[in-house]
Amino acid sequence: MKRKITLKHIARELGVSISTVSKALKNSEEIGAETKVKIQAYAKLHNYKPNNIAISLKNKRTKNIGVIIPDIVHHFFTTVFRGIEKYANGKGYNVIVCLSDESFDKEVINMELLANGSIDGFIMALSSGTQLKGDYTHLKEVTDQGIPLVLFDRVTDEITCDKVVINDKEGAYQAVTKFIKDGRKKIALITTDEYISVSRDRTAGYKQALLDHDLEFDEELILKLPTMEIDENAIASFFSNTEVDAVLCVNEVFAIASMRYVKAKGHNIPEDISFIGFTDGILSKYATPGLTAVAQHGEEMGEIAAQMLIEKIEVEVEEETYVTKVLAPTLIERGSTRNNKV
Amino acid sequence: MKRKITLKHIARELGVSISTVSKALKNSEEIGAETKVKIQAYAKLHNYKPNNIAISLKNKRTKNIGVIIPDIVHHFFTTVFRGIEKYANGKGYNVIVCLSDESFDKEVINMELLANGSIDGFIMALSSGTQLKGDYTHLKEVTDQGIPLVLFDRVTDEITCDKVVINDKEGAYQAVTKFIKDGRKKIALITTDEYISVSRDRTAGYKQALLDHDLEFDEELILKLPTMEIDENAIASFFSNTEVDAVLCVNEVFAIASMRYVKAKGHNIPEDISFIGFTDGILSKYATPGLTAVAQHGEEMGEIAAQMLIEKIEVEVEEETYVTKVLAPTLIERGSTRNNKV
DNA sequence: CCATTTTACGCAAACGGTTTCGTGCCAGGA
């Protein structure tokens, strides 16, 4: 077992001082050519690599960024993460991921742990627990310490920091407008509880589109599912009691589960009922028929978040400014809406 | 902006030495009750938290584990990651993720970077690039340095370390046996290139099951897709030229794409053709009909890998022993095979 | 040949902790 070699080993072995070794390896002008060659050769031979931890301590820079997301199993977060990792890696940063599991407590614990020197900045999407509780002191503490923070997707106005979101209201608006253009009149919305910021915005877009096209807003046409898990019974009773010809869902799982139900009941998609779902993930793509979806551009969002964060980490300014970048959603048309290919 | 406070600050402020503060905060018996109370109160008031980096340098323990996987967007890797994160977090470890993107070079670079002190151990699944190249010197170097390593899913015999895999051969065997019991005779296999260890094992299980049930093995019934991306044309030409009544796919995307194609061609599933896919992911669950799948128990695999790794990190033994844990796959029956519910 | 500059390196502090080993002081015992 060849343990890692340090400057000290090289110095002792070659009979020079540690600082000489350090300088020689940085090709400093201070060190004589002969000595440099000797030291560099020895270092290469023994595969010397400086210890990251020691360098971090010295520089107060870890080259790590912390990513805290509710869940990695959701396709959207996964794509965002990939964008973050890609950009960060290109800039020489590593990514530490913590899953909050939608829990306020886990979010707080993980942040505090990482904030004690392990990372140079955070990228995060708020857990539903945090949004429900409305308590953002853990974020405040982090920003107060001067640790850069970028929020994405699930954000809050309570915290002043860089943010990147898609225009959820606009996405819902586009979807509903598409339904209306296709002649739909009874447009339903399947969503989660209001405390999730994105659901709130999407509901607003839904209402706005109805209003703008002189359709009545009807509470009966909205189904709120309290959890991300599929409640088959709730879906069944909703469709039995409500007459609809189009359904907008705030995520693709809701959409796929609903499509499955109405297909089983003998309805045709998109002839009888159209569907649009948020999140253009793998399910939308491979569903039969393909699910028309509001693409959230997760990977791009991740790259932008990472770019904003690293910018804040690396450049010193006397007066910080914060921006909220709003990405435009894109409607990807597939077979679950009228007049389209499979 | 309240910068992080250090022992030095507290010491200076309270007129004691740094070591006194350190000991007081650890509730050492050496320090007088009065002084301890005073120091602890001050620390709490100013929210003192020790710097992780400094502790890492001192202890030569980072409490970080490195996870290197080919891609996070694949459901299987995602679930494994969740298992790892869950277990590791419970043990006070953070997880640094690097994506190799199926590339040998990225895998090597990321490993070398992390190996220089950033992590206490690695958990990884080999990239296809690495398996294709068959070069494992970067793994060897890591283990030679005494850094614990656990491989999962995509493993190699060339490296001596802990491993956790599912019995891929057995999974394929079970699937094919299921087909045969259902009366299928022309059983196809859609797979990737042989250099991926899991594909090789699954192909072996497929062949073995045919042999054991006196069915002829026919090369024509195997479709090899060179990349993970779906090649619609290859699928179309395969099904046009080959008569099959059952299809085993080495991942769910292949299965879903194939099902879609044969459905579009007017065949009924499972009446005319049955399907089974590996990876029991979200697609299998929400497909219509549901895809019968070989569950790989990713989350469990992740937990076990993390457990094995942390065990190796934390306990010192004079003679290391390595085990390969083989998990049993489970066939999850859904509507894509005969005699079953939707 | 002596003074000055340059070369080539070492010392030591610093990053933020932990921990071992002293050490000054006070109390108690003889």
Place this chain on the structure above:
DNA sequence: TCCTGGCACGAAACCGTTTGCGTAAAATGG
């Protein structure tokens, strides 16, 4: 009064690097 012991704390080494500064020895100049 002197010695001993324990209490309460401080000094310093250490983890692995970086870097400003000091300084011998060599080179240069006059």
